[in-house]
Amino acid sequence: MQKISVKRPIVEIDGDEMARIMWQMVKDKLLLPYLDMRLEYYDLCLRKRDETDDKITEKAANAIKKYGVGVKCATITPNKARVQEYNLKQEWKSPNGTIRAILDGTIFRCPILVRNIPPAVKNWKKPIHIGRHAYGDVYKNQEIRVPGSGKGELVFTPADGGAVIRLTIQDFKGPGILQGIHNTDASIRSFATSCFTYALDQKIDVWFSAKDTISKIYDTRFRQIFEEEYEMNWRKKFEEAGIDYFYTLIDDAVARIMKSEGGILWACKNYDGDVMSDMLASANGSLAMMTSVLVSPDGYFEYEAAHGTVQKHYYRHLKGEKTSSNPTAIIFAWTGCLKKRGGLDKTPDVVEFGKKLEAATIETIESGILTGDLMKVAEPNPKNKQVYTEEFIDAIAERLEKDCKFGCGK
Ligand code: NAP
Ligand code: MG
Helix, strand or coil: CCCEECCCCEEEEECCHHHHHHHHHHHHHHHCCCEECCEEEEECCHHHHHHCCCHHHHHHHHHHHHHCEEEECCCCCCCHHHHHHCCCCCCCCCHHHHHHHHHCCEEEEEECCCCCCCCCCCCCCCCEEEEECCCCHHHHCEEEEECCCEEEEEEECCCCCCCCEEEEEEEECCCEEEEECCCCHHHHHHHHHHHHHHHHHHCCEEEEEECCCCCCCHHHHHHHHHHHHHHHHHHHHHHHHCCCEEEEEHHHHHHHHHHCCCCEEEEECHHHHHHHHHHHHHHCCCHHHEEEEEECCCCCEEEEECCCCCHHHHHHHHCCCCCCCCCHHHHHHHHHHHHHHHHHHCCHHHHHHHHHHHHHHHHHHHCCEECHHHHCCCCCCCCCEECCHHHHHHHHHHHHHHHCCCCCCC
16 A cells, blocks of 8 residues: 655654654654655754754754744753763753744643543543743743842833833842842733644633732733734634633632643643643653644744653663653654644645554553553553563554554555
8 A cells, every 4th residue: 555645844853862762663663654754854963963063953943944844852951961971062052942942932731641541630531731931930030139138129221211110129127039030022922822823723722821910010911912912813713613712810720720621721821831731741640641842923833742862761771671661752743743744735644644643552552551651650450561662662553554454554
């Protein structure tokens, strides 16, 4: 049988360590036998980034701008230890940060649900997606350890020479702490646009939460921009798609999420998204069961697994040991990308293949064939069997082969 033809190129961004090993296995056993695709390949392994003075990362991001859709393997963000380990010219910046800065995106995370790993919250039936604003607030702050009595102030000096705005934050009578944070209208608007784009793509409601009752200027500005954006550009499209947007206070959102059955996008401010996405990953069992996609306000998509390079497993792999690392999120990064590529290209067979590969992966896990991380969290069952990564991928391939007998594949 003929391979399925993927009409337009996909930007493939390779990475490091165990994630790179799994990446290759997934391609060799689950993708290339079935798909005829043109891959614009960028190798972002740490050595290549060092060799090219990190230019390769910028090229990869620009390729996503050109082709619209990319898929990325986890990469090492170097620290001092890595600079030594790889004898690097310098401590290169996080590739994800560089790519995000070029595409101006927002990151969405979503757990992959399987029946035999029940979420910690029993009424969660559908995935809860989190959209985290990845700019500003406490992540780009200035802080002062106040040594003793004195006045803490907030000052804005206009560039055009206008009147200085000065507010007293606190008249300190003794030692304390002080912090200044900011955000920009442009970044908040781009966050809102990305959230509405993603939710419409997924056909799910959007909840946006903040604390505007307390933060009457800062958080209120977030709320206003979301509302303006929704009314101006999205309400009609949302109504046509049968989905909804609403704003609620962050504490109300937290309370409601526990009672909800999921199937929503929860748009979170930077700190809330940081905390809540980790809670969600843990409540759903394993880091390797979490997908991540960067959506730019211009409609570019970059898919990846939420986990890192799985360094500890890689060192065992280098010693010749077999590991039971979980490739599920990597597989879903590829299927997400294929479904998007197929959707944009209007090639339903590519979308269909992505869905079949997802189903084969989920069914494999549900049949009790598990990697080590899943073995620890799956419901006990005599059928459960821990397998090595390669065996796990082989089991998926076997299922896919059966599913694909009529319609896709070799
Ligand atoms: P990590 O690679 O996500 O791994 C942390 C731990 O989580 C692992 O040691 C393992 O636990 C478990 N784990 C994660 N993914 C798994 C999988 N697929 N299968 C089974 N277990 C899995 O995070 P890290 O160790 O903090 O970071 C390692 C490197 O990844 C760093 O150099 C960091 O810069 C990079 N990183 C890259 C990205 C990215 O490119 N998107 C994201 C995060 C981190 P056990 O050891 O207990 O089995
Ligand atoms: Mg976090």
